[in-house]
Amino acid sequence: MPNDVVVSVRDLSVSYLARRGRVRAVNRASFDLHAGETLALIGESGCGKSTLNLALIRQLPKNATIDSGSILYTRRDKSVVDVLKLNKAELRRFLWSEFAMVFQGALNSLNPVIRVSDMVYDTAAAHGLNKAAAEKRALHLFEKVRLDPYRVFRAYPHELSGGMRQRVLLAMSLLLQPQVVIMDEPTTAVDILTQRSILDVLQTLREELNFSVIFISHDLAVAAEIADTIATMYAGDIVEVGPVNEVFYRPRHAYTLALLNAAPRLSAGAEELYSIPGSPPDLIHPPPGCKFHPRCTFATEVCRTVLPPLVAAEAGHQVACHHTDDVVTAYRKVSRA
Secondary structure (H helix, E strand, O other), rough: OOEEEEEEEEEEEEEEEOEEEEEEEEEEEEEEEEOEEEEEOOOOOOOOOOHHHHHHHOOOOOOOEEEEEEEEEOOOOOEEEEEHHHHHHHHHHEEEEEEEEEOHHHHHHHHOOOOHHHHHHHHHHHHOOOHHHHHHHHHHHHHHOOHHHHHHHHOOOHHOHHHHHHHHHHHHHOOOOEEEEEEEEOOOOOHHHHHHHHHHHHHHHHHHHEEEEEEEEHHHHHHHHOEEEEEEEEEOEEEEEEEEHHHHHHOOOOHHHHHHHHHOOOOOHHHHOOOOOOOOOOOOOOOOOOOHHOOOOOOOOOHHOOOOOEEEEEOEEEEEEHHHHHHHHHHHHHOOO
């Protein structure tokens, strides 16, 4: 994997203003995304995955604020951009050409009253690309994602299936050759065969075009297949980051272990299925210490009082847990069972 860092996020915090108070949805998140890498963010719903990525492209809702941190992006010419300091005009040029995002609901992301071709032209016009060049590239990309390019180009979104719309979004996200593509659970609303097709297409395009991917998913099997690096989020915190094989075969955080144990296995009987007790905490009044301790089987007094920092457990693997050795031992017992 290349060592060039494309996106460097440090101490990023995001909160929402609610009636009951301020919700800290992302808390001091830090990570690096390398050229050509796929980073998968995993965790339960509401843990901050989508908020983190909306902050990266500065498309948060009006009641959200970025409270602290930095987002540094390195262009292909090696110049560095501070994303949080871009004005509106600069941000408009930056999105799609450098950063693009594929949302979960394809039908909601595509304008239902205009043809796909008009959406392509509008995107191109906003970035100074002429219609002929935009059409040529769009047709090429539609073919790459295994669509009938001329039929899709002239179609309205409702004339396409869910899987076709999702692939249209993927192709359009690559129209201006961005260096980073964020994918927010793009396979959740499609059947297993369509999911397989989308993942195959994504892998092929990534290898051919050498872009980096941030992939949001609650499906551990999908994350394990597509990712180079896994980051586990819980209650707004990144609690574990590491190479995919390290995280899935040597988890070091109790929450990552709980997620792995909760995932059904083909060889498991009904009695071997697990669930994570309790529910995620109230982020207006989070518990002291480690936020996972009320649900954790390894919790001790130190977990209830001291928030563990994200530190290096070994080369390339970081974790924020007081009981990493206990987690590793427990996983070995489960994996042998």
